[in-house]
Amino acid sequence: MSLNENKNHNVPESHPRYSSLKYRHKIIEGMKNLVVAEAGLIAHGRGECFDYIIGEKTTKTAKNAIKAALAVLLTAERPVISVNGNVAALVPNELVVLSKILNIPLEINLFYAKKGRIEAITEVLKNAGATNIKGTNEDAMTELSGLESNRRKVNFIAKADVVMVPLEDGDRTEALKKLNKIVIAIDLNPISRTALWADITIVDNIIRVIPEMIETANKFKKLSTNELNQIINNFDNKLNIQKTLDLIIEHITKQKEEAFKILEG
Amino acid sequence: MSLNENKNHNVPESHPRYSSLKYRHKIIEGMKNLVVAEAGLIAHGRGECFDYIIGEKTTKTAKNAIKAALAVLLTAERPVISVNGNVAALVPNELVVLSKILNIPLEINLFYAKKGRIEAITEVLKNAGATNIKGTNEDAMTELSGLESNRRKVNFIAKADVVMVPLEDGDRTEALKKLNKIVIAIDLNPISRTALWADITIVDNIIRVIPEMIETANKFKKLSTNELNQIINNFDNKLNIQKTLDLIIEHITKQKEEAFKILEG
Numbered sequence: 199m200s201l202n203e204n205k206n207h208n209v210p211e212s213h214p215r216y217s218s219l220k221y222r223h224k225i226i227e228g229m230k231n232l233v234v235a236e237a238g239l240i241a242h243g244r245g246e247c248f249d250y251i252i253g254e255k256t257t258k259t260a261k262n263a264i265k266a267a268l269a270v271l272l273t274a275e276r277p278v279i280s281v282n283g284n285v286a287a288l289v290p291n292e293l294v295v296l297s298k299i300l301n302i303p304l305e306i307n308l309f310y311a312k313k314g315r316i317e318a319i320t321e322v323l324k325n326a327g328a329t330n331i332k333g334t335n336e337d338a339m340t341e342l343s344g345l346e347s348n349r350r351k352v353n354f355i356a357k358a359d360v361v362m363v364p365l366e367d368g369d370r371t372e373a374l375k376k377l378n379k380i381v382i383a384i385d386l387n388p389i390s391r392t393a394l395w396a397d398i399t400i401v402d403n404i405i406r407v408i409p410e411m412i413e414t415a416n417k418f419k420k421l422s423t424n425e426l427n428q429i430i431n432n433f434d435n436k437l438n439i440q441k442t443l444d445l446i447i448e449h450i451t452k453q454k455e456e457a458f459k460i461l462e463g
Numbered sequence: 464m465s466l467n468e469n470k471n472h473n474v475p476e477s478h479p480r481y482s483s484l485k486y487r488h489k490i491i492e493g494m495k496n497l498v499v500a501e502a503g504l505i506a507h508g509r510g511e512c513f514d515y516i517i518g519e520k521t522t523k524t525a526k527n528a529i530k531a532a533l534a535v536l537l538t539a540e541r542p543v544i545s546v547n548g549n550v551a552a553l554v555p556n557e558l559v560v561l562s563k564i565l566n567i568p569l570e571i572n573l574f575y576a577k578k579g580r581i582e583a584i585t586e587v588l589k590n591a592g593a594t595n596i597k598g599t600n601e602d603a604m605t606e607l608s609g610l611e612s613n614r615r616k617v618n619f620i621a622k623a624d625v626v627m628v629p630l631e632d633g634d635r636t637e638a639l640k641k642l643n644k645i646v647i648a649i650d651l652n653p654i655s656r657t658a659l660w661a662d663i664t665i666v667d668n669i670i671r672v673i674p675e676m677i678e679t680a681n682k683f684k685k686l687s688t689n690e691l692n693q694i695i696n697n698f699d700n701k702l703n704i705q706k707t708l709d710l711i712i713e714h715i716t717k718q719k720e721e722a723f724k725i726l727e728g
Contacts, residue, residue: 226501236491236504243508247652251516387512389722436723443719447712454708457654458701 218246218254221288221405228287232318235310238284241365248386249403252442253449256410259442260402264410266433267362267382267398268418269426271300274360274380278332280307285364285404286319290326292408297330299415305332305355309367311348345373364404366392388442399435401442483511483519486553486670493552497583500575503549506630513651514668517707518714521675524707525667531698532627532647532663533679534691536565539625539645543597545572550629550669551584555591557673562595564680570597570620574632576613610638629669631657653707664700666707 225242228234234242256264271277279297281304286293297304306319320334332354333339339351349370355361361374364384368391374381375395383396384407393399400407418426490507493499521529536542544562546569551558562569571584585599597619598604604616614635620626626639629649633656639646640660648661649672658664665672683691 222502222505225505229501236494237487239501239504240487240490240508240511243505243510244512245508246505247509247512250652387515389718391725394722394726440719443715447715450708450712450715453654454705457659460656461659 217405222246224287225284228283231322232312232314233322234283234287235308235312235315237310238282238287242284245365245386245403248388251446251449252386252401253445254403256402256406257442257445259438259445260400260407261410262433263398263400263435263438264402264407264414265418265429266435267400268411268414269421269429269433270360270380270382270398271302271362272415272418272421273423273426273430276354276358277302277360277362278354278358279304279362280355280364280366281305281319281323281333282308282365283310283315283319286322289404289408290322290328292412294323294326294328296408296412296415297328299412299419303330303332303354304328305353307333307349307352307355307370309347309349342370342373342377344376345369349373363392363396364407368392368395371395388439388446393439397435398433399439401439482670487511489552490549493548496587497577497579498587499548499552500573500577500580502575503547503552507549510630510651510668513653516711516714517651517666518710519668521667521671522707522710524703524710525665525672526675527698528663528665528700528703529667529672529675529679530683530694531700532665533676533683534686534694534698535625535645535647535663536567536627537680537683537686538688538691538695541619541623542567542625542627543619543623544569544627545620545629545631546570546584546588546598547573547630548575548580548584551587554669554673555587555593557677559588559591559593561673561677561680562593564677564684568595568597568619569593570618572598572614572617572620572635574612574614607635607638607642609641610634614638628657628661629672633657633660636660653704653711658704662700663698664704666704 225234225239229236229239279302304323306316308315316334320331323331339353340356342350342352347369358379360380362382363371366383366385371381371383371392372395381396382398383392384400384404385393386401386403387393388401490499490504494501494504544567558569569588571581573580581599585596588596604618605621607615607617612634623644625645627647628636631648631650636646636648636657637660646661647663648657649665649669650658651666651668652658653666
């Protein structure tokens with residue numbers, strides 16, 4: 199049998215790295231369809247490694263951040279979810295379900311501008327059932343101050359009070375914070391600039407976060423504003439990130455003993 | 464200013480991430496030239512993250528592993544350095560210098576077979592001055608037992624006593640070990656299967672490792688076989704990996720306090 203990269207999706211479901219390889223394939227396909235930037239592949243690899251050191255599971259601290267995020271999104275006046283190429287390639291269907299449950303628009307916002315990319319991502323989102331997509335018309339965009347990259351061109355984000363930024367670059371989170379927006383970040387690197395600047399940082403893999411958010415959204419829709427505000431007030435992002443780092447340290451400490459067991463087999 | 468991925472190499476040298484962005488650009492260019500597989504971009508990203516958690520420097524434990532590796536390479540009978548696409552894209556010149564100092568062949572060995580890749584990598588190595596390149600003629604290859612991937616097709620590696628495998632997949636290291644080869648791995652993930660299976664595991668970024676190896680090789684060429692054997696005997700790979708994990712834990716613990724300082728600026 200001769201392997202090549204186009205056969206990655208033929209990996210059997212029993213393979214220990216099945217899920218990881220499946221999403222790796224989605225990202226590579228995304229690049230071929232213009233949805234994902236080349237640097238998006240490298241970013242995906244960084245994510246794989248950070249996921250590995252949190253144990254490839256949704257931690258207790260991530261669950262706390264997800265709850266706080268939902269409470270913020272449900273009490274916001276003009277929330278929006280920013281979408282980049284990797285997010286569109288990895289979890290388009292889940293993202294659309296979440297945006298509909300919360301009645302929040304999706305805004306395409308890209309670091310790497312390239313002819314045809316916005317259109318390619320729009321198509322992916324539409325195929326997933328999205329009906330409320332912003333950021334598709336460059337002529338209607340305004341520019342965020344304090345930001346040089348292509349990320350500065352925004353539409354609904356300019357007037358939003360809460361912006362959820364999955365898989366973000368640090369510059370934009372800082373710019374959004376300086377414009378007094380509330381930022382919810384999904385970032386596997388707990389000490390990236392985005393993670394540190396955000397009001398709520400969900401340190402977890404997007405492929406687990408969005409389904410967990412959908413479940414939590416359905417539950418939290420029954421809560422009162424008072425109850426939601428209490429959840430927000432009880433959440434301390436800095437402390438939560440530090441606890442996440444403690445979990446990473448615990449995980450690595452455990453690996454220090456257990457990793458070598460594979461040699462005994 | 465509008466950014467796009469083709470301008471990454473225009474990043475000013477003063478940029479805090481200059482080195483990281485420069486090598487990211489080399490990898491993306493490598494993909495465009497067939498040298499690097501698409502999955503190689505994702506692998507590079509994983510490496511960036513692991514490098515980040517060791518502090519982006521050559522640690523004391525990496526230096527110990529490099530010394531042991533050189534002692535092994537200098538006392539080996541038929542050593543060889545395996546070369547894949549990422550290595551050829553990142554450090555071709557340095558690799559050729561090392562192979563010449565040690566008088567060791569470079570053998571191209573790829574996980575992802577694709578028409579024209581071997582030729583593209585051969586050209587990169589030749590342009591870097593390589594004169595002793597193996598693995599270029601598919602007809603002359605034999606197959607390693609215990610390995611299903613394209614990595615099984617080898618040339619000089621089949622008869623080598625010591626194989627240095629930079630940026631490796633786990634299956635092959637295990638197969639090489641089962642054939643009683645001595646394996647020297649360069650892998651930023653200290654608990655990858657390659658890292659655990661290898662006899663000597665250098666947990667460090669290839670862009671720092673090869674220059675460090677060149678320097679050490681020049682020094683160690685003056686040592687006697689006895690002195691080199693002593694260096695080998697004093698090296699404990701498992702212990703060295705565990706100490707590397709301790710360094711990672713120390714680094715993350717430090718980040719836990721220091722990371723948030725950027726918010727105070």
